[in-house]
Amino acid sequence: MRPQRSLADAEDPSVVLAWRIDRYLEHCADKTAHAHRTHPNRPLAALTDTQLHHLRERATARRTRALDEVAAVQAAVASQPAPVSVDGLPHPAWPHRPYGAATLGALAAELARHLTESALAHTPAQARAAAAAHAALRQEIALRQSMPWRLRAREDWQRERSPLAAHTAYQDTATTRAELRGNRLREEAAQGALARAGIIWARIDAELRLRTHLPDRPPHQVDNTGPLPHWLADTTVLAEPQLEASWRSQLAERHRMLATVLTHRGLALAAAPPAWTRPLGPVPDPGHRLRPVWEHTAALTEAWRERRNVPVGVEGLGERPRHRP
Template structure:
């Protein structure tokens, strides 16, 4: 490209790749007098717009001092650069922790040659994998080292890594598939249960059996320990008698496998045992029952003891989780991991350095969120407007900054209009989590940032309420007056003929009163109808105002793609 500088051709064809700088691209794309055609070379996973954006940002190295200072300042303040530095500090702290654990577990004289071995990197990766799987590192190292000696080993670290790989695979499977009904039991309580189970298992034997034997000898009866079926419980003995009797009935004399003699002998012994129990004194019968129950009690104690021992062994293989901070990681655990800082085995010097650097990343994160709130790009439309509440507005800025950081980390161009591309939502759980948070926040923002009601609508609603108050007639009062008028009319209709004849003389006097009562009734009915009509109009007007407001708000939630 540089050789073409100064040359002019009719048509220029320029091939640009991600290694082309901006100055070279300018030379290549400005040589054509009539036409300049650009071809973009893409490697695996590259996009044309990403490559072109990179070329535009890749400036000439011959910068002025002012341009150099400005570029270095922008790079030092870049949120992604700060995040990479933070994660690098965490990685180095983790490596220092693994070295410290190795020295503590095997002693420094044994650990030092392993740390200096080139294969230490493989050991460190196995320790990282074990930590992610929840496997206890100290037990893993100790078991792998103590399997065999290393007298003829050329690389102790390589052999240790190979042994750890096998042990780790087995322990991952064990911790994943093991049934652990006692997993939630406290360690101290579990140890106390183990002692109690041991005591019950030891005590569940000889005392009750000894008393049964002594009573049997006193009654000159063969003790249950010497009888063929003395160990069977009463229900088990009855079931055995029934089964043997049925088998005896099924025997065929001509069958070569006929077992009639043995079954007859067994049935006789079983029935003799049953009859003996029915005839023996009650104290002896109860003592024998207690003696037989010791087997069930011992078996139960043994089962509990085995489960407790299994849980304790699993806990030796499993790393106990460390207590994490209660407040959420507002920078995103994927971007600035904080879980490792809760590990007390992390060297204190590294922990202090990480905690001191975190506010630097946090300050830039807040600045980016405020900038996005002032000048939101097109892809932030799916996040909705900034909420009115202060705490929700802070959450909006934090989430916007985290999404922007994700887009920069994965080189998502600003030309991508959606909040997060569909492919990322399918493949990356971080993107899915960000999308879900954005949907929830957008819904809240929509509900808390509605447009105010127009002034003319407010005036119309106020006037409507005033009209309702002026024309309203309490329905109970109107109904009472109408009932009284109807009662008076009914009383007049129930008069006798003589009363009607006497009333004719005075009809003219009452005519005026009747017209007055009818007029009063009609007036009350008219006012009642007017009140009902006004209430219906108010309801219709309120419904119309709600429909108009819903049209102004638009959809109730975002559509994230």
């Protein structure tokens, strides 16, 4: 942002101040238009600032609870049996493997039993079943032997009963599987609750941030029918609550001075009407009810002509302006 010129160095501080006010109002108007373009739907626009701040506190608390729930679920999921990857191939978590829940002693006992059953099989079906079970046991043993020691130690901690073992070592496989499903569903629900809480909080925060750029009251109504019209002396800034009292009183005094100058100019023009006043008609006689109207209209016309640099030979207001002054 470019540094502003100091009022102390200006030839006419009022001109510099008026320029700053105009730029500020234009900037506010641009921000308002941009906000209406980018935020066409504002579901929270009808709420007061107090209500919005209360809602944001509740939304913040809800989001905090959702974050705590997500952290708790993720901790539970992190400590539960998980799929493993060995030699680049994925394998299910041990509760979902045929012999994954078997301890080392149970694996040895099962292997010996199926070897015996395979040797004593009387039918081809019994032999095939014993061979399939034997192959599954060998596959589980080979998988455990191929695992990195950290993964194998983690599974043993979750499966082998010991004083420091995980709680899954003291429950049956069906309960562990149900717990895995429940934790996954709980994690999805917690993530969804966190996303919803974040959306609500973001909507409320966006509405609060938007209100810092929007006016907190209806737009100032332009009045061009009074003794000092808006186009000659902008009165919008007088309605700004942020305007200091000293500046407000000074601007009001300048407006009164301008109104006095208009009155004097109207009297002078009525005493010696120039040629450009011909469209205004003849000057009413003194004391006539239209005399003050003619004087005021002539003074405003003169101010308009000076502001628009209307040539002397052109009557009245001159040509219609092509853009807003």
